[in-house]
Amino acid sequence: MSLELFNSLATFGTFLVIAATATAALIQLRHARSANLIEGINEFTRTFATPEFQAAQRFVLVELPEKWKDPVFRYQYFTRSARTTENQPLVTKINVVGNTYENYGLLVKRLLVDRGMALELFSGNAVGAWESLAPLLAGNRRLAGNALWENFEYFVVLSQDWLAAHPAGTYPPGMRRIALVDELREADAEYAASLATA
Numbered sequence: 001m002s003l004e005l006f007n008s009l010a011t012f013g014t015f016l017v018i019a020a021t022a023t024a025a026l027i028q029l030r031h032a033r034s035a036n037l038i039e040g041i042n043e044f045t046r047t048f049a050t051p052e053f054q055a056a057q058r059f060v061l062v063e064l065p066e067k068w069k070d071p072v073f074r075y076q077y078f079t080r081s082a083r084t085t086e087n088q089p090l091v092t093k094i095n096v097v098g099n100t101y102e103n104y105g106l107l108v109k110r111l112l113v114d115r116g117m118a119l120e121l122f123s124g125n126a127v128g129a130w131e132s133l134a135p136l137l138a139g140n141r142r143l144a145g146n147a148l149w150e151n152f153e154y155f156v157v158l159s160q161d162w163l164a165a166h167p168a169g170t171y172p173p174g175m176r177r178i179a180l181v182d183e184l185r186e187a188d189a190e191y192a193a194s195l196a197t198a
Helices: 003-049 051-067 071-078 088-109 115-144 150-165 185-197
Strands: none
Touching: 003 051, 003 088, 003 115, 051 088, 051 115, 071 088, 071 115, 088 115, 088 150, 115 150
């Protein structure tokens, strides 16, 4: 074997080793990225399941719309020094929900969590929270500008578009569904009717 042929084979062999190494590195990076995306989703799932977040979200979705009609509460919300010990925990709940979605929107925007998974898991909750928080956010933005909770807004816009595109969910078309029997439908209707007449 001539020296030139040996050098050519050695160079080609080196190329194959480098190509295989680069391919293995890309596969490892892909797996690492997938693991990070999954961990990001898992972290937010854990956050959303905490009693603190659940209580805060319940306040925002159920109680805040009525509470926001109270001018005393609105004044205290916008004026930190005027907040009472009664209303400070409520403001904290508002901030917990808004800031959680703000952080989540940032991760989605920066592609640090999978957008499709995020939308499928949290779009309905994000839109509901935004709708409840919109009146106070309008006042906040009047004072502080549009940058406040802009990543939350970004995630809600994505969520609204996703929900509009998937009004019946994402169950695979053509896949068999399980028939459910609503055995308590009549009993529930009777109970609801009894409450209306009471």
